[in-house]
Amino acid sequence: MESIRLVRPAPEHERAVMEYREEFLRDGDSLDGTAGLRHAESYRAWMEKARRNEFSETLDEGLVEATTFLAIRESDGALVGFIDVRHRLNEYLAKFGGHIGYSVRACERKKGYAKEMLFQALAYCKTLGLKRALVTCNDDNEASRRTILAHGGVMENTMTEDNGQVVERYWIEL
Numbered sequence: 001m002e003s004i005r006l007v008r009p010a011p012e013h014e015r016a017v018m019e020y021r022e023e024f025l026r027d028g029d030s031l032d033g034t035a036g037l038r039h040a041e042s043y044r045a046w047m048e049k050a051r052r053n054e055f056s057e058t059l060d061e062g063l064v065e066a067t068t069f070l071a072i073r074e075s076d077g078a079l080v081g082f083i084d085v086r087h088r089l090n091e092y093l094a095k096f097g098g099h100i101g102y103s104v105r106a107c108e109r110k111k112g113y114a115k116e117m118l119f120q121a122l123a124y125c126k127t128l129g130l131k132r133a134l135v136t137c138n139d140d141n142e143a144s145r146r147t148i149l150a151h152g153g154v155m156e157n158t159m160t161e162d163n164g165q166v167v168e169r170y171w172i173e174l
């Protein structure tokens with residue numbers, strides 16, 4: 001794995017982000033950690049919303065403050081993944097979503113990027129004053145479970161969504 005850094009979305013990321021979106025939609029993959037990129041009307045609208053939602057003053061109703069990061073590879077500037085940090089939990093996040101969501105593009109998987117992204121996101125959680133982070137995964141998502149376990153996640157329990165999906169809930173001490 002090469003080194004990556006987490007950056008907030010900016011105008012220059014438009015092409016890479018929209019390609020990422022197309023790739024995931026084409027593969028029927030879950031765009032986790034992308035702050036609703038699936039439903040984006042345009043890159044600019046999505047980016048501005050993601051950046052507004054970091055601050056309580058400009059937060060959309062019904063949401064909690066969140067910071068959305070792109071994982072950019074240092075060597076070539078490629079977008080390898082997304083990771084989204086929710087600053088606090090609402091009822092849905094406390095049950096199912098957790099503090100952090102993430103995804104890695106298919107061609108970059110199994111190289112350790114998700115583990116590194118989560119490592120950097122957990123450090124960011126600490127700067128927000130969090131003492132522990134809730135990270136969840138579907139019970140059939142082995143890759144995500146192993147990503148969480150690699151950072152010392154301790155399972156509290158499972159919860160079942162309305163659609164029958166069983167979600168495992170892990171706490172990571174910061």
Ligand SMILES: CC(C)(COP(=O)(O)OP(=O)(O)OC[C@H]1O[C@@H](n2cnc3c(N)ncnc32)[C@H](O)[C@@H]1OP(=O)(O)O)[C@@H](O)C(=O)NCCC(=O)NCCS
Pocket residue numbers: 029030031032102103104105108109110111112113114115116136137138141142143144146147150
């Ligand atoms: C889950 C996901 C982010 C993992 O990304 P990744 O960069 O491939 O993960 P890493 O390379 O850091 O590997 C993390 C761990 O998962 C394991 N792993 C990776 N892919 C795996 C797979 N397909 N099956 C089983 N284990 C897998 C790795 O071996 C590693 O475990 P280890 O440290 O015990 O060896 C990626 O598969 C993805 O984007 N999936 C779609 C979106 C998603 O499910 N997001 C998570 C929602 S909770």
